[in-house]
Amino acid sequence: MTTTATAPNALESRLAQQIEQFRRDGVYKRFNRLASPQAARVQMEGRGEVIILSSNNYLGLSNHPTVVAAGKRGLDRYGAGTASVRFICGTFSIHRDLEVACARLVGTEAAMSFVSCWNANEALPATVLTEHDLILSDQLNHASIIDALRLAKSITKCETGVYKHGDLAELDAKLAAATDRQVKMVVSDGVFSMEGSIVNLPALLEVCRRHGAILWIDDSHATGVLGTTGRGTAEHFGLVGQVDIITSTLGKALGGAAGGFIAGSATLCDFIAQRARPQLFTNALPATVAASALSAIELLEAEPERVAKLRDNTSYFRHRLQELGFKPLAGETPIIPVILGETAAAIRMSELLLDEGVFATGFGFPVVPQGQARVRCQISAAHSREDLDQALAAFTQVGKKLGLV
């Protein structure tokens, strides 16, 4: 059979035009190809060695020999994958072990794993809420939460709403007005991924308790990062065991492969296992990934000094950046954004940094609001002082070139 060239269809033409526009606007995203594992320094195709300031490998565990070896053992023991859904074809013991460890880490009774935190977030409200319920979300919550609410609204007909970022007075008023709702739920990131700021958990909990609302925290950027032993936002505020539901990722500090979980009461997790569509209609996390994540949690628990190193590195980089004349958003997490304004400016700075051997990604609209484009630096416990100093020297060079310092 021969194929003949046909004129591009309407979809192809539209997409091609839009891609062309992205290029003209200077917002086209390029995928930088890496030829080595995530670490403080990586081999980038066409660039050689570069320092990574854009990874969520907060504890430096992605390439830790123990984590990698556990993954290989998982592969040897359980094979490549589950070949079906857990309730249909069986559950590997590594998934149960991982879920017990996730619950223990974040301080809940139980946990259920998913192939990503995106899936976990989408599963939660769409599974447990009904048309009698309300869920309110912080304006700056992660895209997966925004989409989770859209999905929940369309599937369950629950009421959804957004409150201004961190505006607990507005949240309070919205909860007070919702007198006819059976269940009220509030969701917030623990650490806001584009700002690096930490939610005011004690105050948020107080508002939720006063209105009998369930609190759901997405701790994806806080697990392994906040608290003396890396147990997350609740530990940071001395509130472990107080948050009703925590979702988090295994794809950042906890080994960085992939996966996520919902942690909460045993009843909640049982209901999720019975009814969540991303449990019932898709394969479980590959066993090798579950094994690596479990090993990362065990390492974190055995060696909490990694969290202290992350904190030291973060504070050093943040203060040196300020001394050099940059004005990063204030905060104490390893997410350190330098605001530039226009998307094209952030992408330009990111490219100039890469020319100097430093990989820090520029983010623009629609990932962040219009006019607030930024270069987001992320610090890891894997960075040495030399790595950080070399990165700071590159910031100085580029900052001078762009007239920022």
Ligand SMILES: Cc1ncc(COP(=O)(O)O)c(C=O)c1O
């Ligand atoms: C706050 C937050 N929630 C959820 C996710 C999604 O995590 P995953 O990569 O496991 O799907 C991310 C990832 O960027 C995130 O930052």
